[in-house]
Amino acid sequence: MRIKILLFFNVLMPPILFSQNYLGSPHLMRSPTGLILGDAYTARATDDFTLFYNPATMGRNKTVSVNALNMYGSLTDPLGNSEKFENMPSSPNGVANRLLNFPIHAQVGSVPNIKFVNFAFSLLFNVDINAIVTNRAHPVLDLNYRYDNGFIFGAGFPLSKDSCGGTTMGASAKYIKRTGIDDRFPLVGTRILNAIKDDAKFADVLRDLGATTDKTWGFDLGFEYSCAKGPMEVSTGISALDIYTKFKAPEGKTLPEQPMTVNWGMSWKFQLPLVHLALSADLSPLNRALPYNQIYHLGAEVGTPLFSLLAGSTSAGLSYGASVNIFVAKLIGGFYHTNVGDPENPINEKRAMIYLSLLDFSFDGL
Amino acid sequence: MRYSNQFSIFFFRFHLIISILLLFSCGLSDKEKQKNSVFRANQFLTDGLCAKALNELAKVSDPYKDYYFFQVKAAAYACQSGYSDLDFFDDIDNFNSASFFNSLATFSSSSETDPDSVSFTKLALAIDTILFSVSATQNLTTDRKDHFGNEKGEDISFQSLSMILVYLGKWLYYFGSVDSDGIKGAGDGLGSGKSCVLNYPNTVAFDALLDLVTTESCTSTNGDTAGHPDLNIADPAIGVDLFAERTCRFIVYVNHMIDIISTISLSSNDSLGDMVNLKTALETLSSQADGNFEITEILGFYEQSTCLDYVKASAGNQDNIKGYFAALVESNFL
Secondary structure: OHHHHHHHHHHHOOOOOOOOOOOOOOOOOOOHHHHHOOOOOOOOOOOOOHHHOOHHHHHHOOOEEEEEEEEEEEEEOOOOOHHHHOOOOOOHHHHHHHHEOOOEEEEEEEOOEEEEOOEEEEEEEEEEEEEEEEOOOOOEEEEEEEEEEEEEEEEEEEEEEOOOEEEEEEEEEEEEEEEEEEEEEEOOOHHHHHHOOOOOOHHHHHHHHOOEEEEEEEEEEEEEEEEEEOOEEEEEEEEEEEEOEOOOOOOOOOOOOEOOEEEEEEEEEEEOOOOEEEEEEEEOOOOOOOOHHHOEEEEEEEEOOOEEEEEEEEOOEEEEEEEEEEOOEEEEEEEEEEEEOOOOOOEEEEEEEEEEEEEEEEEOOO | OHHHHHHHHHHHHHHHHHHHHHHOOOOOOHHHHHHHHHHHHHHHHHOOOHHHHHHHHOOOOOOOOOHHHHHHHHHHHHHHHOOOHHHHHHHHOOOOHHHHHHHHHOOOOOOOOOOOOHHHHHHHHHHHHHHOOOOOOOOOHHHHHHHHOHHHHHHHHHHHHHHHHHHHHHHHHHHOOOOOOOOOOOOOOOOOOOOOOOOOOOOHHHHHHHOOOOOOOOOOOOHHHOOOHHHOOOOOOOHHHHHHHHHHHHHHHHHHHHHHHHHOOOOOOHHHHHHHHHHHHHHHHHHHOOOOOOOOOHHHOOOHHHHHHHHHHOHHHHHHHHHHHHHHHHHHOO
């Protein structure tokens, strides 16, 4: 049955080309912890972002938790690229030459959520902007901007049980309003020159460049097997996210697509009262025509209940960071690499990321 | 032991599913491969790899409505010619619509010493890639807007406009033998000291036409010695063929420049300098370029082949071409 379902997804859905210009993530949302763990997180996403990785993970949740106030942000590594912004030339020619082939990324968002044993509900706010200027003869600006707001809810249910755990199945539904643009503009062209007027605000420029809005429903499905015995826990899961989450843009406008992604992950965790160690690996996205070496994700975490060190590896490079838990607050910070542009000849980008969660309550023992 | 067995069985099942999934994964469709080729070619141009970009674009077999394909292909040829939008953007700041032929000749990219140089020929290829992106025959800005959509049609037409202006600057620099201030005949090239671009027959009609502008030193009284030697139709080394090739290239691009300027919506953005006033200046010139010669037909040449056929057809047509240059160029290129 499971094979039939997965083959159904695979046959129906062509390999994804997730963006006009290969900027922006193919995923709706990523966990800050996950990103620092190389995004090897499908089989161990038990934080605020569970529904964005695998709803089946809710099948093994035994807590009630509320995370009412959280916020994350990420930015193209400002420290590693400071030389790009020193003695900036005054001419447009000089600025464009300096920033040619330099990816720019900025993201902020929040996912206030509540989990009640096997059920979860989360609000979603996310602003993500990615841009790059390429082509020396006829410079073009690739722009991928999206502002998402909406909600997602889902649940996980046991399918079978064994002595140490069992198999769960999960599903979630989401409703998203997206405002965005995903297009390429010649820097010396009528669209850019007509949009950038004196006293024009950022929102006006985006509107004149063709930003548009649409709302849609989306659905996710996942399976997971987990087994906990003594201090050790292993799990493996597969999820099909954003099954037919389709945004429509009017003629002549573009909106970042939300493609379906099929993701597989596995994790191993060793936990004692004062120390824990976790290793994880993902292949994601599986439904994209990419070689293995571009879809692997590896992650490792070692720490105590108050402090953890995180590290990860992907084809884009290493990621590293730390996490601090103090009572009802949690702070995560780190750096990660990602690839943008042509998958066969990608441009590597290093990003800095921070996440702060306040009023994080959890009740065990249900 | 039991723990590991259970996990092993489950892991094996998942691994089997994943393997099947990957085995049945479809490759990229032809359309997606073509999109990737255009994307990759654009990336090559970032690194200045013009030939590699063109090789990558050669893999695209059906670019019919692909706006990006034509944009990138034109940029690849432009790259080979040494053209850059960024240089153009710097130059346009000093553009003056009141003396725009002289302005164009002073662009930093205008300095040319060979009428058949790569920078001339490849730039013409780049321009033609866009001008003939809709079909192999006459394409106007409205055709590109209908074909690619209003905004993208304007954008790609503007791309060709900027290259046309640079091409005309090179043409005027070389055949006008200008100095660093853009003064005709004051340069030190092959046409140094020549007061005209072309040679004009010493007739009453040409005298009258050239006398329209009293400040113009170009007259028909010097006969075959007034113009640039590389446009001397009487010289066997030039002949009708080269005369037609060189003058027609100028005429066709000026006509497309007028078509694009009068069709697209040009912003009042300061960065465009005085270019927003070019439309009015061109309309004034077009109305002036009429009189004793039948040049209305010439103002409608949008294809090189049409113009070449016209010039080669008769001596009378060649006189009409000279009439066009006398009225439109000499009187406004001092």
